[in-house]
Amino acid sequence: MSFQIPSDTTLGRIQRAPENFVSRTDIAFVNRASETDRRSFFKKAFAAAAVGAVAASPALATAAKGDPAILNLPAHTKGLGQPVAAMPYGMPSQYEKNLQRRESPGLTRVGAASVSFCPLQGLFGVITPSGLHFERHHQGWWDIDPTQHRLMINGLVKREMVFTIDELMRMESVSRVHFIECGANSGMEWANVAVPTVQYTHGMLSCSEFTGVPLIKVLEYCGVDLKKGRYILAEGADGSSMTRTIPMEMVESGEVLLTYGQNGEMLRPENGYPLRLIVPGVQGVSSVKYLRRIEVGDKPYAAKDEAVHYVDLMPDGTHRQYTSIQECKSVITTPSGGQKLLTPGFYNITGLAWSGRGKITAVDVSTDGGKNWKSATVQGPVHDKSLTRFNLPWVWDGKGEVLLQSRAVDSTGYVQPSYRTLREKRDDKSIYHNNAIQSWRIDASGEVHNVHVG
Amino acid sequence: MSFQIPSDTTLGRIQRAPENFVSRTDIAFVNRASETDRRSFFKKAFAAAAVGAVAASPALATAAKGDPAILNLPAHTKGLGQPVAAMPYGMPSQYEKNLQRRESPGLTRVGAASVSFCPLQGLFGVITPSGLHFERHHQGWWDIDPTQHRLMINGLVKREMVFTIDELMRMESVSRVHFIECGANSGMEWANVAVPTVQYTHGMLSCSEFTGVPLIKVLEYCGVDLKKGRYILAEGADGSSMTRTIPMEMVESGEVLLTYGQNGEMLRPENGYPLRLIVPGVQGVSSVKYLRRIEVGDKPYAAKDEAVHYVDLMPDGTHRQYTSIQECKSVITTPSGGQKLLTPGFYNITGLAWSGRGKITAVDVSTDGGKNWKSATVQGPVHDKSLTRFNLPWVWDGKGEVLLQSRAVDSTGYVQPSYRTLREKRDDKSIYHNNAIQSWRIDASGEVHNVHVG
DSSP states (O other), X not given: OOOOOOTTSOBOOXXXXXXXXXXXXXHHHHHHSOHHHHHHHHHHHHHHHHHHOOOOBHHHHHHHHHOGGGGSOOHHHHSXXXXXXXXXXXXXXXXXXXXXXXXXXXXXXXXXXXXXXXXGXXXXXXXXXXXXXXXXXXXXXXXXXXXXXXXEEEESBSSOXXXXXXXXXXXXXXXXXXXXXOTTTTGGGGGTOOOSSHHHHHOSEEEEEEEEEEHHHHHHHTTBOTTTOOEEEEEESSTTOOEEEEEHHHHHTTOOEEEEEETTXXXXXXXXXXXXXXXXXXOGGGSOSSEEEEEEESSOOOOHHHHTSSOEEOTXXXXXXXXXXXXXXXXXXXXXXXXXXXXSEEEEEEEEEEOTTSOEEEEEEESBTTSSOEEOEEOSSOOTTSOEEEEEEEEEOOOSOXXXXXXXXXXXXXXXXXXXXXXXXXXXXXXXXXXXXOEEEEOTTSBEXXXXXX | OXXXXXXXXXXXXXXXXTSSSOOHHHHHHHHHSOHHHHHHHHHHHHHHHHHHOOOOBHHHHHHHHHOGGGGSOOHHHHSOOBOTTSSSSOOOOGGGTTOOOEEOTXXXXXXXXXXXXXXXXXXXXXXXXXXXXXXEOSSOBOOOOTTTOEEEEEESBXXXXXXXXXXXXXXXOEEEEEEEEOTTTTGGGGGTOOOSSHHHHHOSEXXXXXXXXXXXXXXXXXXXXXXXXOEEEEEESSTTXXXXXXXXXXXXXXXXXXXXXXXXXXXXXXXXXXXEEEOTTBOGGGSOSSEEEEEEESSOOOOHHHHTSXXXXXXXXXXXXXXXXXXXXXXXXXXXXXXXXXXXXXXXXXXXXXXXXXXXXXXXXXXXXXXXXXXXXXXXXXXXXXXXXXXXXEEEOOOSOEEEEEEEEETTOOBOOOHHHHHHHHTTOOOSOOOOOOXXXXXXXXXXXXXXXX
């Protein structure tokens, strides 16, 4: 507990709309509105909130004591509420309905081959609620009957076998917290398309407690030939025929899981129910959803999603294939693009850091575009290949421009690079594997914008 | 990764119904059925499943290759599925609708002052999905408008203050994984009422990643008098007027949180949205929901829920007040009451352990009613005052009776007691704070029953 709010410092005020505390009318409005309309709506909402907001003040407590309005107790203090199990499966408050995953309009032509982004700006801790996990589908999602679904193991094994989901669930399981990040996350930023909010810049990112069986255990049960069989091909059951090659050393480490559980319950249909391969630290596409087959082979498979997609176009016109580890990266989620600081005062700078190569060991935060850095508090326990929360208390003086940045370091010693460093190697034509430092500019007016610097 | 399935051992088969993979018709049936009907339904379901189930077998893979039925690809392999953000807030699969929290019929007269139990038997890892968190309401639950809700700090502080939720959310936050267990969890078992399933024996128990502000930080901001102010009173805003005393040393440790976040998003209405006091390791009633006031005082408050309820009746007719720590406890969730082992073979014994005094350091499992014990694998990282998952691979020979037990040890060295030990001190008239070893008897037929032994 590092922080202390000096008793002579006022708490600053921030508007995070539209994610929190939006009235039902506002929700309908936002959902209808186009991106442009939405932004002007935010401004109106901020203005209204600024008028209506109540500041923490000793005066209030005193006023409250003598105020007869306090005796007008709200309904919830006077009557019986809803009974238990009114919702056998509970849902968020009606006041939180605006915290949702959103498709970026026009990103793709078909919603079944598109992305919905996770609202990182409204989340806490490191666990992503399963209902808000980002989506990337190549041919839409399905709710597959688990009693009919099968996993086949074939190729370089002594015994080719078919498993039911129930059988996999009867083996010894492990549970681990891992992030999944799409290889194309922050891809728009390469070409200086500064999308407005962290939901769209970094929202192809989520983190869950996954439960499943280490794939190596099942391969051993099938009598895998580990001498020749140095690669596996993972194949999904949906119409996209998604197949990905994964090197056997990742499988041998025990990290690759035949996963059925996510945050304590079965996977959600959008996330591959009833069976998903989780390949920790590797771009999301390798965590094949609706997994139906694992083939053990002696070389990479060069499948369509490896030869044509998910490759990095380099400055010399060649491309890098099988670049799949998600390198160390971080982003500040509050304050972030689209938010507005309404008053000078105390703020908590918070965000997420992660690395596909191990654990986060440090996160530094700059408020002056990288001239000076301060160590943020890294929230433990830090998991391997997991989102990691950081916090840094900060006082905004409300004068001039602020350039907010975060820079993460992982357990291999790797330091998250600047755009300049990344572009020196890779130019700006890539789509995948952008792990550069993100910058948010806070204007003197308090508005926060996505900018590309350094 | 300790386990190995010997290649000459068949995977055993288990029916966990009605939690997993139940057809829609079955769900409707179960929801309508009384407890007795439900049990006979289970038996029918088991029988049907035994006929329909497909065993893992090398033969299958071979058969599949030549079977033209395999070429009749399912719809999900041939067409476009649902688009992204079809559910802006996602829900579980239609095939999992039977995994739900359930009220024990007849437990109380009013559903607004009752309990719904968490389906522990169908959960994985340690995180409880927020939609399945157990409920204990004293006057029903409410969805309180967070913009209207306030937290007042008064009593032995220099500055009495009123905070909005938004203000609390702007302070530096911490996130921690903790269990909440009702003090009355497993209370029915004292009097030898052996309720049939682990959902009803231990289901007033859940675990979440909570995010909030350490209460001590806010008290310090208000200028708390820590010399005189050795107790706080926490008060909820709902009609039950729930108030609880908490010793200041718990607050000073930084553990007591003014909590708004649960599993990455805002608290759910049933769990105290928009503000809940989380008091880790202490019986759930102290984690006051809909928190509206903290008073700092110089002695315990002896509120109605401390003087009349949540006290332990001792053999001599006196009662213990302020016994609030949830002592070290564990339970096997699979196999557990109401399940049935269908065939001899390989099984994974799995369950949960927790302690209100620290971390779980070991869990032992016995299959012969406590004569012999084996060390289970404790799934790390182990959190403080958190549910902890354990696993033990096991081969059932299908002959004779098995008496399954688990026994947890925590970081203070405390060992979970037997019923005999507990009753020697406390007789069998208590309701609260039963942390005895739970026994499940597996009949030769494979049926699993709740029994009281040792």
